[in-house]
Amino acid sequence: MWLMLVVWFAGAAAVLYSLYCWVIPSAVQYNGKLALLWHDVIVEHLLDTLTRTTRPQRLLRAVQKNATRNNPLSVISAIDDFCRHREWAMNVGDEKGFILDSVVNEVSPVTALELGAYCGYSAVRIARLLPPGACLITLEFNPDYAAIARQVIAWAGLEDKVQLVEGASGDWIPRMKEHFGIETFDFVFLDHWKDSYLPDTKLLEECGLLRKGTVLLADNVICPGAPDYLEYVRKSLSYESRFFKSHLEYTKAEDGLEKSVYLS
Template identity: 75%
Template sequence: MWLTLLYSCTGGAALLYALYRWVIPAVVQYHAGLVLIWHDRIVEGLLNTLTQTTRPQRMLAAVQKNATRGDPRSVVKAIDQFCRQKEWAMNVGDEKGCILDSVVTEVNPATVLELGTYCGYSTVRIASLLPSNAKLITLEFNPDYAAIARQVIAWAGLEDKVQLVEGASGDWIPKMKEKFGIETFDLVFLDHWKDRYLPDTKLMEECGLLRKGSILLADNVICPGTPDYLEYIRNSPRYKSQYFKSHLEYTKVEDGLEKSVFLG
């Protein structure tokens, strides 16, 4: 009897683990709504409770364990491995990250603004490609995310290239010229709250932070989606836009990046 009960419990536990680890992730990765509910609500909440840590803290631990200090690419690789093999997270990801890399290399910007730091993944990708005299300002609203991002950026050896600012983008964008001596940005990477893409773009226009030739690169324009931003940026005579089709980070859900050149 006890042996039968033990076999039943073991089999049930194995089945639950298989569902959690492989079956459900394989099913939801093709559906935008399900993938976000599963990874961002169910799995994250469960692991937070079981480990008494947060996802950003677990990601930082993976970097400190698997990445080489002072090597930005090893930091990126450690986070990608964590997100593909352990736990999904809302970085730009490896697939779209390659598009981001190509745009940064093409533009070769001296001044960069990143809206939405999260844990510093895209910050590391961008900063690692910048010349030594370039300035990257990254804004993060959540102080807990900012604390982790600072450590990730430092582990990559890029703290001298990056200025991380905590607070709301709507508050900081009008202060850029006064606080940081920025005249205009060569490149702006939008990856924060999706409902802020459009108002912050208009705010940057009003504040004169965009020059002719400035590039806006916006992530997640399909999933979760930024329809008002896309309608504006694609129909405004002030921009010339190009869509780069890809997938939501670490899934098979369609997503992409919108690259827009400010025409003045």
């Protein structure tokens, strides 16, 4: 009797383990909505409860354990490895990260703005490529995320190139010129709440923070999606827009980045 119970529990545990580690992750790889539901809701809440830590805290520990101080590439590699092999997280990711890198290298911005820092991954990718004397301002609404991002950026040795600001983008954008002495931005990376892409872009315009030639790069325009933003930049005579097809970070689900050059 006891032997049968042990065998039954062992079998059930093996099935659950297989479902958790391989079957479900493989099944949701090609569906963005299911992938987000599984990774960003179910798994994250489960691990938060079991470990009494947050995903950003676990990601930071992976950086501290596996990345070399003052080496941005090792920080990027440590986060990508964590997200591909241990726990998914909503960074721009390695595949789309190469597109981000190419655009930053093309623009070579002196003034750059990131909307949505999360844990600092994309800030590290951007800041490491900035020319001497350039600065990245990154905004993060969530103070817990901001605290982790500061430590990740510091581990990469990029504090001198990044100014991280806590608060809502709608509150900070009108204060950019006064607070930071910024006239206009050369490059803007949008990676925060998708329903804020369009109002924040219009606010950047209204505040005179975009100049002719400013490049806007928006992540996750397909998944979760920013249809109103896409319609605006693609139809507006003020922008020349191009779509870069890719995949939702660390999955095979369809996604992409929209690069929009401000014309007037």
